[in-house]
Amino acid sequence: MAKKASKSKPKATATKKRNPFKISKQNKIILGSLLILFSIALFFSFVSFYFSWEHDQSLLSEFKNRNEEAKNLLNKFGASISHFFVYKGFGIASLILPVLLCLTGIYMFLGLDKKGLAKKWIWGLLFLIWFSIAFGFFAVESPLLGGLVGYEMNDFLQDYTGKIGVLLLLIFGLIFILVRLFNVTPEGVAEYFKSKRKELSADFRSARPAEDNDIEDDIPLGIDDEEQVLVDTYTHKEEIPHLNKEEDDFKVTVPKEDEEELAMEVEQIVEEPEEIDVLASKLVDDFGEFDPTLELGNYKFPTIDLLDAHGVSGGITINQEELEENKDKIVETLKNYKIGIAQIKATIGPTVTLYEIVPDAGIRISKIKNLEDDIALSLAALGIRIIAPIPGKGTIGIEVPNKNATVVSMRSVIASSKFQKAEMELPIAFGKTISNETFVVDLAKMPHLLMAGATGQGKSVGLNAVLTSLLYKKHPAEVKFILVDPKKVELTLYNKIERHFLAKLPDSEEAIITDNTKVINTLNSLCIEMDNRYELLKLAMVRNLKEYNTKFKARKLNPNDGHKYLPYIVLVIDEFADLIMTAGKEVETPIARLAQLARAIGIHLIVATQRPSVNVITGIIKANFPARIAFRVTSKIDSRTILDAQGADQLIGRGDMLYTQGNDVTRIQCAFVDTPEVAKITEYIGSQRAYPEAHELPEYIGEDSGTSVDYDIEDRDKMFREAAEVIVIAQQGSASLIQRKLKLGYNRAGRIIDQLEAAGIVGPFEGSKARQVLIPDMASLQQLLDNEGL
Numbered sequence: 001m002a003k004k005a006s007k008s009k010p011k012a013t014a015t016k017k018r019n020p021f022k023i024s025k026q027n028k029i030i031l032g033s034l035l036i037l038f039s040i041a042l043f044f045s046f047v048s049f050y051f052s053w054e055h056d057q058s059l060l061s062e063f064k065n066r067n068e069e070a071k072n073l074l075n076k077f078g079a080s081i082s083h084f085f086v087y088k089g090f091g092i093a094s095l096i097l098p099v100l101l102c103l104t105g106i107y108m109f110l111g112l113d114k115k116g117l118a119k120k121w122i123w124g125l126l127f128l129i130w131f132s133i134a135f136g137f138f139a140v141e142s143p144l145l146g147g148l149v150g151y152e153m154n155d156f157l158q159d160y161t162g163k164i165g166v167l168l169l170l171i172f173g174l175i176f177i178l179v180r181l182f183n184v185t186p187e188g189v190a191e192y193f194k195s196k197r198k199e200l201s202a203d204f205r206s207a208r209p210a211e212d213n214d215i216e217d218d219i220p221l222g223i224d225d226e227e228q229v230l231v232d233t234y235t236h237k238e239e240i241p242h243l244n245k246e247e248d249d250f251k252v253t254v255p256k257e258d259e260e261e262l263a264m265e266v267e268q269i270v271e272e273p274e275e276i277d278v279l280a281s282k283l284v285d286d287f288g289e290f291d292p293t294l295e296l297g298n299y300k301f302p303t304i305d306l307l308d309a310h311g312v313s314g315g316i317t318i319n320q321e322e323l324e325e326n327k328d329k330i331v332e333t334l335k336n337y338k339i340g341i342a343q344i345k346a347t348i349g350p351t352v353t354l355y356e357i358v359p360d361a362g363i364r365i366s367k368i369k370n371l372e373d374d375i376a377l378s379l380a381a382l383g384i385r386i387i388a389p390i391p392g393k394g395t396i397g398i399e400v401p402n403k404n405a406t407v408v409s410m411r412s413v414i415a416s417s418k419f420q421k422a423e424m425e426l427p428i429a430f431g432k433t434i435s436n437e438t439f440v441v442d443l444a445k446m447p448h449l450l451m452a453g454a455t456g457q458g459k460s461v462g463l464n465a466v467l468t469s470l471l472y473k474k475h476p477a478e479v480k481f482i483l484v485d486p487k488k489v490e491l492t493l494y495n496k497i498e499r500h501f502l503a504k505l506p507d508s509e510e511a512i513i514t515d516n517t518k519v520i521n522t523l524n525s526l527c528i529e530m531d532n533r534y535e536l537l538k539l540a541m542v543r544n545l546k547e548y549n550t551k552f553k554a555r556k557l558n559p560n561d562g563h564k565y566l567p568y569i570v571l572v573i574d575e576f577a578d579l580i581m582t583a584g585k586e587v588e589t590p591i592a593r594l595a596q597l598a599r600a601i602g603i604h605l606i607v608a609t610q611r612p613s614v615n616v617i618t619g620i621i622k623a624n625f626p627a628r629i630a631f632r633v634t635s636k637i638d639s640r641t642i643l644d645a646q647g648a649d650q651l652i653g654r655g656d657m658l659y660t661q662g663n664d665v666t667r668i669q670c671a672f673v674d675t676p677e678v679a680k681i682t683e684y685i686g687s688q689r690a691y692p693e694a695h696e697l698p699e700y701i702g703e704d705s706g707t708s709v710d711y712d713i714e715d716r717d718k719m720f721r722e723a724a725e726v727i728v729i730a731q732q733g734s735a736s737l738i739q740r741k742l743k744l745g746y747n748r749a750g751r752i753i754d755q756l757e758a759a760g761i762v763g764p765f766e767g768s769k770a771r772q773v774l775i776p777d778m779a780s781l782q783q784l785l786d787n788e789g790l
């Protein structure tokens with residue numbers, strides 16, 4: 001079939017090219033003029049036929065005889081053709097034929113659209129028949145008016161319907177023509193009469209004062225003298241109350257709405273190309289579309305063999321015994337509570353098996369839901385989750401963990417066609433659902449992700465799965481990560497891809513942020529980046545990053561105006577609770593701002609936390625993170641905080657997770673990617689040619705920079721001296737250093753730094769950079785403090 005179709009295609013185009021019916025413009029002019037002239041000839045011969053037919057009729061058989069001459073204007077030709085059309089045809093109505101032919105000629109001559117012409121022909125022929133029958137009916141005595149067709153048709157119709165029937169048919173024909181062709185409606189006719197009356201009365205009124213009484217007498221006005229034109233003073237409507245008999249002289253003609261509908265040729269509007277478009281298309285023609293990946297044109301995406309299969313070669317192994325056992329237990333338990341089951345079905349997933357049950361009619365769902373703990377007890381298994389009812393299915397689901405869970409390897413999900421073929425901006429393969437389908441979502445659509453789970457339940461593996469997915473799908477030019485890792489060990493492996501995939505503040509040494517104080521600067525810098533990007537989007541008159549980049553690739557945005565290809569930025573914060581504890585409100589504000597506004601400009605946040613308590617995941621943060629993942633948590637309250645539903649406390653850990661992006665909660669087994677695998681991937685990418693620097697974020701200069709604080713020596717912190725020593729020894733003016741070495745809180749360390757600045761030991765705040773230490777060694781410090789009288 002497909003073959004056939006593809007074969008027939010070129011043929012069709014070939015015939016299209018050589019269309020035999022297509023008449024060239026010259027031929028159209030020739031043919032058009034021929035038709036016009038022919039129609040004129042016809043017209044004259046038809047008209048003159050009426051004056052000469054008696055004489056010419058006898059000559060019809062003498063057509064070839066050159067000595068005989070007909071009286072018709074077009075001689076024997078005219079006599080013959082007129083005889084055919086007028087006498088044997090349609091009578092006087094045949095005059096419509098030359099009109100139609102003439103019109104066709106004009107259309108061809110001028111090359112007008114043929115659509116309107118067809119309509120005219122249809123109406124013309126209808127008229128031809130109607131007139132022919134009408135003349136045949138009314139002018140029986142003069143058969144030349146109706147022609148043979150008119151006569152015969154009358155005869156035929158009258159045999160069946162009688163005279164009255166034919167008359168009614170003719171009236172119907174007339175109404176049909178008036179309504180369809182001239183759009184005549186009763187209201188239209190009434191309106192016409194009204195306007196005519198108005199005109200009349202106006203004429204009378206204007207004529208009256210100028211006229212002498214004598215003249216008035218002489219000229220019949222058609223209105224009785226006494227009957228004045230009444231002017232309704234209220235509505236200003238003028239009325240003529242009665243028209244006298246003479247009014248009959250006025251002929252009423254129905255207004256004809258332009259009899260012939262003029263065919264209009266609509267010329268295609270060709271948008272004038274804007275100067276910028278012309279330039280852009282020229283640039284694209286010359287250089288091709290802008291390719292952001294060109295700078296690292298030889299970049300090779302990580303290969304699948306860098307990932308481990310984790311001993312899982314085939315699919316899930318089904319343990320029939322276990323299935324039967326669980327089924328029996330469920331049926332029995334429910335029976336104990338007098339709940340009968342009409343049907344039961346099992347779907348085996350990698351970690352849990354879903355038993356879908358249809359209870360007997362009349363059983364209340366809440367009853368089963370309340371038995372959750374009892375069922376779990378009788379099945380002697382952890383992690384039973386009851387979904388009553390399963391959304392969109394009308395059944396009740398009981399998820400029972402498998403005795404031997406199957407590890408879902410990252411390799412299997414990355415290799416899946418669902419992920420490979422995913423046409424998403426930022427595709428993430430999380431793992432497999434309960435029905436063993438690969439679960440792929442678009443981070444760009446989420447647009448931010450909140451992850452929570454008690455320690456050791458698979459959060460870090462989850463984060464790695466997210467990052468790995470993106471590394472397998474995205475070129476270094478397309479996405480940049482900002483990694484915040486207070487635990488300092490989880491994400492260090494990504495240091496190797498710093499110059500490929502990471503973004504950092506200018507002058508900061510490490511791309512992966514492990515110091516909570518620096519997070520604030522990074523977040524604020526991201527806010528600046530966000531504002532800058534919005535500005536660029538506004539200038540480019542586009543609504544989101546995708547449109548912007550498409551426009552930029554098409555070379556419609558001039559880099560000289562500050563436009564550049566904008567990569568997606570993914571900010572990953574591993575231990576959010578820790579960040580909130582140390583930096584509090586200072587981070588919450590920029591995070592909330594980013595979460596609220598950054599979706600359109602391609603900045604996406606992934607925030608993971610161990611403690612999903614309400615003071616960490618505040619309302620404002622929750623409201624802006626519609627996509628949430630819960631690994632196993634310790635309490636129902638935590639589950640509610642993160643998912644707005646319970647269930648996360650029932651998970652079995654080791655990557656067993658619940659995902660929600662709104663209402664539905666999906667249970668997924670997170671793909672497992674081990675640290676050595678991440679090491680191999682980062683090694684593979686890191687060993688390739690990279691950009692000279694990590695992607696640079698805009699510089700952020702803190703509000704308090706440059707403000708030299710004056711502290712009274714008496715008010716100095718008790719740990720001031722120790723802090724000064726720490727700073728001078730390390731030659732690094734950072735609050736976090738004091739925090740770590742002296743085990744102080746963030747706020748206190750910050751205050752000490754300010755006091756050190758006031759004492760002239762460290763320099764002023766320099767944005768993301770550590771403050772400069774102004775004292776070179778311990779001896780100088782000692783001297784300074786002694787001078788102060790301490």
Ligand SMILES: Nc1ncnc2c1ncn2[C@@H]1O[C@H](COP(=O)(O)OP(=O)(O)OP(=O)(O)O)[C@@H](O)[C@H]1O
Nearest residue numbers: 454455456457458459460461462654655670671672
């Ligand atoms: N998807 C998974 N499949 C199989 N095992 C997993 C999975 N995820 C995690 N695990 C197991 O759980 C262990 C702990 O996981 P992970 O380090 O991700 O926990 P975590 O939640 O990050 O803990 P913490 O918050 O303390 O860092 C892993 O070492 C691994 O053995």
